[in-house]
Amino acid sequence: MSASPGLDAGDREAASKGPSIPAFRVARSKRMHVYVLIASVIIVGVLASVPLWSQLSTSSNLITLFELVVLAQMWNLLGGFAGLVSVGQQAYIGIGAYGLWLLADEFHVHPFIALAGAATLAALVALPIAPLLFRLRGGYFAIGTWVFAEIMRIIVSNIQATGGGSGTTIMSVASIPFKTRIHGTYWIGLAAAVGSILIVYFLLRSKIGLGLTAIRDNELAAQSSGVNLFRSKLIVFVIAAFGCGAMGAVLGLQLLFIQPASSFSVNWTAFAIFMVVIGGFGSIEGPLIGALIFFVLQQTLSQQGSTYVLLLGAIAVVMATVAPRGIWGWVVARWDLHLFPVRRGLVMESPPERAGPAAPSEAAAASDAS
Amino acid sequence: MSVLELRDVNVFYGDFQALFSLSLTIEEGQTFAVIGANGAGKSTMLKTVAGVLRPRSGHVLFEGETVDHVSAHDRVSMGISLVPEGRRVFPSLTVEENLLIGAYRGREGDWDLESVYELFPLLKPLSKRQSASLSGGEQQALAIGRALMSNPRLVLLDEVSLGLAPVVIKRIYEAMEELPGRGTTILVVEQDVQHVLTVADHVACFLEGRISLQGTPGELSPDDITAAYFGI
Amino acid sequence: MNWVNIVLQGILLGGLYALFAVGLALVFGVMRMVNLAHGDLGILAAFIALALVQSAHLPLLWASLLTIALMFGIGYVLQRGLLNFTLGSDDTRPIVVTFGLSIIIQNGLLLGFSADSRGLDAGAIENASIHISNQLAIGWYPLLVFIAAVAVIAALQLFLNRTKLGRAFRATSDDREAAELMGIDNRHIYALAMAVALVTVSIGGIALAIRTTFDPSTGPFNLIFAFEAVIMGGMGSVWGTLLGGIVLGVAQVLGAQVFGAGWGILCGHAVFLLVLALRPSGFFARTVTT
Numbered sequence: 035m036s037a038s039p040g041l042d043a044g045d046r047e048a049a050s051k052g053p054s055i056p057a058f059r060v061a062r063s064k065r066m067h068v069y070v071l072i073a074s075v076i077i078v079g080v081l082a083s084v085p086l087w088s089q090l091s092t093s094s095n096l097i098t099l100f101e102l103v104v105l106a107q108m109w110n111l112l113g114g115f116a117g118l119v120s121v122g123q124q125a126y127i128g129i130g131a132y133g134l135w136l137l138a139d140e141f142h143v144h145p146f147i148a149l150a151g152a153a154t155l156a157a158l159v160a161l162p163i164a165p166l167l168f169r170l171r172g173g174y175f176a177i178g179t180w181v182f183a184e185i186m187r188i189i190v191s192n193i194q195a196t197g198g199g200s201g202t203t204i205m206s207v208a209s210i211p212f213k214t215r216i217h218g219t220y221w222i223g224l225a226a227a228v229g230s231i232l233i234v235y236f237l238l239r240s241k242i243g244l245g246l247t248a249i250r251d252n253e254l255a256a257q258s259s260g261v262n263l264f265r266s267k268l269i270v271f272v273i274a275a276f277g278c279g280a281m282g283a284v285l286g287l288q289l290l291f292i293q294p295a296s297s298f299s300v301n302w303t304a305f306a307i308f309m310v311v312i313g314g315f316g317s318i319e320g321p322l323i324g325a326l327i328f329f330v331l332q333q334t335l336s337q338q339g340s341t342y343v344l345l346l347g348a349i350a351v352v353m354a355t356v357a358p359r360g361i362w363g364w365v366v367a368r369w370d371l372h373l374f375p376v377r378r379g380l381v382m383e384s385p386p387e388r389a390g391p392a393a394p395s396e397a398a399a400a401s402d403a404s
Numbered sequence: 405m406s407v408l409e410l411r412d413v414n415v416f417y418g419d420f421q422a423l424f425s426l427s428l429t430i431e432e433g434q435t436f437a438v439i440g441a442n443g444a445g446k447s448t449m450l451k452t453v454a455g456v457l458r459p460r461s462g463h464v465l466f467e468g469e470t471v472d473h474v475s476a477h478d479r480v481s482m483g484i485s486l487v488p489e490g491r492r493v494f495p496s497l498t499v500e501e502n503l504l505i506g507a508y509r510g511r512e513g514d515w516d517l518e519s520v521y522e523l524f525p526l527l528k529p530l531s532k533r534q535s536a537s538l539s540g541g542e543q544q545a546l547a548i549g550r551a552l553m554s555n556p557r558l559v560l561l562d563e564v565s566l567g568l569a570p571v572v573i574k575r576i577y578e579a580m581e582e583l584p585g586r587g588t589t590i591l592v593v594e595q596d597v598q599h600v601l602t603v604a605d606h607v608a609c610f611l612e613g614r615i616s617l618q619g620t621p622g623e624l625s626p627d628d629i630t631a632a633y634f635g636i
Numbered sequence: 637m638n639w640v641n642i643v644l645q646g647i648l649l650g651g652l653y654a655l656f657a658v659g660l661a662l663v664f665g666v667m668r669m670v671n672l673a674h675g676d677l678g679i680l681a682a683f684i685a686l687a688l689v690q691s692a693h694l695p696l697l698w699a700s701l702l703t704i705a706l707m708f709g710i711g712y713v714l715q716r717g718l719l720n721f722t723l724g725s726d727d728t729r730p731i732v733v734t735f736g737l738s739i740i741i742q743n744g745l746l747l748g749f750s751a752d753s754r755g756l757d758a759g760a761i762e763n764a765s766i767h768i769s770n771q772l773a774i775g776w777y778p779l780l781v782f783i784a785a786v787a788v789i790a791a792l793q794l795f796l797n798r799t800k801l802g803r804a805f806r807a808t809s810d811d812r813e814a815a816e817l818m819g820i821d822n823r824h825i826y827a828l829a830m831a832v833a834l835v836t837v838s839i840g841g842i843a844l845a846i847r848t849t850f851d852p853s854t855g856p857f858n859l860i861f862a863f864e865a866v867i868m869g870g871m872g873s874v875w876g877t878l879l880g881g882i883v884l885g886v887a888q889v890l891g892a893q894v895f896g897a898g899w900g901i902l903c904g905h906a907v908f909l910l911v912l913a914l915r916p917s918g919f920f921a922r923t924v925t926t
Contacts, residue, residue, distance in 0.1 A: 119731045121672065166912055170867070172727045173670020176735075177863040178912075181905060184860060188902045300856065304739050307732055315728070340743040347739030354732045355721055454817065480819030492814040494807045505807050508800070509819035554819065 070373045081224055085217045093220045097288050099329045100223035101281050102309065106321035106328075107230040108277035109306035114315035115238065116246050116270045119172075121303045122179025125186045126156040126275040128297035130282025132190055135292060138206040145207045146218050149283040156279025157272050164271045168264065180300065187298035201293030208290050219287040226280045233273060234318055235374055242266050304346065311350045314360025318374045323361055405468045407432045407558055407589045408453065413462035415445075415452050422448040424613045425462065430558075430606075435580070435590045437600045440610035441633060446593040447489055449610070450560045453591070454486035455479045466558070481509045483557035487564060491543045493550070495536035499527055502535050502546055506553030513555025514586055520549040523579050541572030548576070552588075559583065561592040565599060577603050597629060611635045638771045646889035648774065650865075650882030651782030652847065655840030656858050657865035657877035658789055659833030664871065666809045666829040667723060669730045673737035675859030677834055678841030680741055681707050682850055685842050686754055696758055696846075704838045711834030716827040723826070738855065745852035756845040781843045785878060788836055793874050805829060837862075864908040870917060883907065 085093045105123070113119040133152030138145040163182055170178045191199040207215065237243050245266045248255070286292050305328060313324025335342060353360065365371055408430040415423040422445045430436045438446050451457045453464060455476035463470050471479060485506075493502050503517055521528040524545040530538065535546060544564055551559055561580075565573040577599050583590055594600040601607065601621045609617040609632040617624065617632030630636070660674050671677075681703050688699035722729040764776040796802040808815040808825045816822060844850060844858070861884060869880025884904050891903020 113728055117727065119728045121731075121735055166909060169912055172668075173664070173672065173731050173734075174863065174867065174871075176672065176731050177670065177860065180856070181860055181864070181908070185902065185905050188898070188905075192898050192902075303735070307735060311732060340746040344740055344743035344747070347736045347743065351718075351733050351736035351740065354729055354736065355718065358726070358729055456813070456816070475821070476816045477819045477821045480817070486817050488814060488817060492811055492817075494810040494814065496806060496810050497803065501803055501806075504800070505803055505815075505818050505820075508804060550818070 067373075078224070078228055082221065085220050090213065090216050093216050094288070095333065097216075097220055097223045097284065098332070099325065100220075100227035101284055101288075102305070102325040102329055103227040103322060104230040104277055104281040104284075105302065105306050106309040106313065106325040107234050107318070108274040108281070109303075110310045110315065110317075110321040111234050111237070111270060111277075112274045114310060114317070114320070115234075115243075116267060118267065118271065119176045120179040120274070121176045121300065121307075122181070122183035123274065123278045123306060124298050124300055124302040125179070125183035126160065126278035127282035127285065127302055128183070128186055128190065128294065129156040129159055129275075130279035130284075131286040131292045131297045132196060132282075133279065134207075134283040134286040135196070135202060135204045138204055142206070145204070145210065145287060146222060149222060149280060149287070152283040152286075153276045153280035156282070157276040160272050160275030161268075164268050165264075167271075168267060180303075183298055183300070187294050190298070191294040196294075199294060201291060201295075203291045204286055207287055215287065219284060222287070223284045226277075226284055229280075230277050231318060231322070233277070237270070237273065238318075242269060246270065301343070304343065304350075308346045308350045310360070311353045311358075312360055314362030314364075314366075315358070317362050317366070317372075319365075319372075320360050320362035327361075406430060406465075407434075407467060408591065409463075409465040410449070410453070411463045411465065413449075413452060413459045413464065415448055415457055415459050417448075422613050423452070423459075426613070426615065428608065428615070430589060430591060432557075432589055433584050433587065434606055435584055435592065435604050436606045436608070437604035438591065438593045438608050438610060439595070439597050439600065439629070439633065440616075442595065443612075444610035445613040446610050447562055448613075450486060450562050450591070450593055453558075454484060454560055456486075480554050480556075481511065483511065483555070484560065485551040485554045485556035485558070486560040487547050487551045487562060489562040489566070491540075491547045493535040493538070493543050493546050495534070497535060498532050499535055499538070499546055500531040502550050503527075503553050506550035507555075509554055511555040515552045515555050517553075520552055523552070523582065524549055541568050541576075544568060544572070544576060545579070548579070552583075556588065558589045558591065561590065563593055563595060565594060565596045573599055597633070609633055641772055641774075642889055642893050643886055644772070644774050645778065646886030647882050648778035648782045649885030649889060650878065651778070651785035651885075652840060652843055653861050653865045653881035653884050654785040654878040655781070655788060655843060656837060656862035657869070657881055658785075658792060658874060659836040659840075660859075660862045661866045661869075661871065661874065661877050662792070662836070663829055663833045664866075666805055667812075667826045669719070669723060670734070671719075671830075671833070672731060672734040672859065673741055673855075674734075674833070674837060674862060675857065676738045676741040676745075676855030677707070677711075678837040678844070678858050679850060679852065679855040680745065681834075681838035681841040682756065682845035683745055683749055683754075683852075685845065686749075686756060689756065696756065700842050703842065704835055707834040707838040708831045711831035712827045714834075715830035716823060719830065720823050720826055738859075742852050742855060749852065751851055751853070753849040753851045754845070755849045756842065758846040762846060777847060781847070784839065784843065785881070788839060789874055789878055792832070792836070796874070801828070861904075864904065868908060868911045883911070 084096065109120065109123055130152045133155040134145065134148050137143045137148035137151045143151060167175060167178045190196050196202055282297060309324030309328045310321050312327055313322065314320025357364065359367065406429045410426050410428040413423055413426040414421065426449065438449065440446050448457065452459055455474060459472065463472055465471065466482060466484060471482065474482065494505065497505065500517065503520055526542060527545055527549060530542060535543060538546065548564065564576055580590065580603050592600055592604070604621060607619060607621055607624065608615050609629060611632065616635065617628060656675065656678060660671065663669055663671055684706060685699045685703040688694045688702060689696055694702070719730065719733065722733045762777050765773045766776060766779065767773045796806055804815070804820050804825055807818065808820060808822060812822050864884050865877050865880035867880070868883050869876030887907035888900045888904040892900025895903065
């Protein structure tokens with residue numbers, strides 16, 4: 035796969051005629067990425083088959099993993115790639131959950147289909163709120179997202195129809211036969227998790243993605259280069275809301291019973307931050323690793339008490355202070371490994387003029403944007 | 405014992421090397437000028453002396469003592485004061501407050517508000533004004549006065565004439581001439597060769613991180629200087 | 637219903653919010669950091685005071701003074717020992733770390749004190765009121781808190797404008813590199829700023845604890861109110877946080893009166909969003925950019 039904007043054969047030839055500039059092309063993928071792609075397809079295939087041959091409890095547990103992957107990817111999209119640290123994504127998780135209830139119970143849409151509507155609802159709510167929040171920067175932006183989550187929580191808690199503060203059972207989901215519900219939710223969850231990764235991946239490969247990296251590194255410079263700051267941030271914010279809304283809807287399918295205190299709980303942000311801090315900011319691989327680690331922790335420790343959350347917080351604080359790049363960041367620093375071909379690099383067409391190895395070399399000379 | 409000595413100093417910005425085994429000695433009471441084109445490493449050298457940058461290797465000695473591990477703010481106590489590039493006066497503070505901040509470390513000496521106002525009379529009527537509203541020349545005078553308030557043994561001046569009208573530059577250099585009389589050693593970095601040569605008793609020319617020429621203004625001809633400046 | 641009475645209540649409540657807000661604004665002003673654990677630290681102070689009163693049997697005044705002194709130390713060590721290392725060009729780290737801190741404090745308090753609601757007992761003054769006229773009465777306690785807020789803000793403003801250290805704070809806020817060149821040790825200044833901020837938020841936390849009940853999860857609410865007061869008051873202005881607090885307090889109290897008890901806070905949020913939409917720089921924006 036090559037993309038060499040503006041460089042035609044004539045330029046390249048001229049370039050290679052000079053004394054020391056070897057012919058090159060700008061490309062994103064290396065051979066390794068093809069292997070990664072094949073491996074990913076196999077993994078997803080295996081995962082998709084799980085409900086067919088394993089116990090219901092396994093499928094049920096894995097749904098949580100899928101939710102975590104979505105949450106981690108969306109939070110990282112905002113905070114790791116766009117530099118918008120949100121501590122209020124729970125607003126959209128809650129909207130997703132209650133949106134599911136609204137569409138399924140009140141409007142009698144089949145729950146599995148209502149999920150898409152719930153996620154869309156979250157995105158629609160995010161649309162007008164984003165411009166307001168963007169007037170705030172940095173830490174104040176973060177608190178602003180928290181305020182909005184609080185607003186949503188209060189509103190939902192005070193509406194009788196939703197069951198108020200005590201919560202409600204999503205009856206139309208409850209009426210689905212147990213096995214069908216678990217399997218259906220499982221596949222939807224898997225689709226959401228894979229979807230979240232793909233959305234982030236394609237977004238980053240697009241022009242918006244390049245603009246995002248520029249914004250994250252230096253907003254002023256990016257703006258003067260013509261990057262439309264506002265539009266890029268808005269798109270990312272709305273997508274993140276959509277993703278979290280989808281996650282919230284899956285949560286509703288999984289749990290049946292939803293409550294403002296838990297759907298809109300700031301603990302979701304705590305989990306997201308933990309996953310991304312441990313796994314690594316600003317990459318796709320990082321949050322994936324973080325989600326896996328967190329999921330395993332949850333399954334093996336199975337405590338949800340204060341000690342557990344306190345420990346999570348402490349680990350996150352230490353990691354963020356001492357090793358801000360996370361586990362994947364360490365991997366990248368050590369081996370320069372990138373599983374997802376997002377960054378552009380230089381691929382040499384032929385070996386350099388001076389004596390060197392006979393095989394054509396691929397040089398990844400992408401500027402280090404992180 | 406010299407006031408300042410740089411011994412084989414190598415300074416890097418990340419992977420980029422800005423100073424190459426730089427060695428320089430400045431004696432007490434001298435007005436030492438460093439000239440050179442943009443990017444030659446002059447400001448880098450000043451920042452290394454001030455402690456804002458640390459050399460990767462080599463030593464900076466102030467009055468015989470190595471100060472490599474002394475932080476920038478502690479070097480002020482020792483008697484080093486930098487007038488940074490771009491003036492960098494504190495915009496929300498008044499002129500007087502800017503000057504008072506210069507005396508933060510409370511070093512003993514002749515310089516106080518009165519004597520600074522004597523040196524730069526233009527500042528006195530502006531004393532209660534917010535420094536953000538001052539003109540470039542006024543800010544430069546303020547920045548120099550502020551540095552003097554710390555009663556330094558060594559004053560470092562980074563491109564004080566940048567962006568200023570000739571008349572203003574002249575006044576600033578006139579003020580500079582009074583300083584050696586008070587026992588202050590001056591290390592001044594400039595792109596504007598003309599003015600600085602009128603006050604300097606020693607000159608070094610930097611080119612791409614190295615000294616290309618050194619001597620007194622009397623010994624060096626304009627052609628020598630031009631050649632050293634541009635690396636011809 | 638006597639509207640003047642209600643508005644007065646709101647104004648006095650604004651004093652309490654200002655106590656929470658001023659520390660947040662100070663820390664942001666000096667080191668451009670937003671401390672997401674700010675509210676929790678205020679509640680921590682309330683719990684420390686409570687422990688001193690209950691376990692050490694200290695009178696409330698002494699317990700409070702001791703707590704405030706302790707929080708000064710905690711603030712200094714916290715900034716110098718941890719938060720200074722998160723500052724840099726990357727905006728996201730301090731947010732993540734202070735959020736983690738918030739989690740740690742809340743859950744630590746839960747473990748130490750349980751989730752029960754508590755209150756600090758200040759005696760008769762809590763319920764005494766001044767009757768200004770037949771229809772107008774304000775509580776002694778809210779008035780005291782308001783006066784305390786004004787005193788704290790005035791003291792802080794005086795400190796910033798008239799003292800050498802205060803000048804150093806302002807210089808560091810303007811240009812921290814140039815401040816280093818003046819001999820000002822940034823790490824020390826930042827730590828002092830955090831220490832002062834925690835003193836103010838402790839006063840707020842204790843004031844809150846006397847006025848109403850509190851528990852380990854109260855912190856984030858105080859953070860949000862402090863934040864709203866700061867944004868509405870205009871960042872960079874210490875007196876502005878008082879005005880912002882008053883606007884918030886009045887909005888909440890009026891909202892509760894008009895729409896019902898559960899909606900008061902929401903009304904405050906709504907007014908905040910309105911101010912954000914219409915006047916993003918708040919009421920008192922600093923004209924000199926830092």
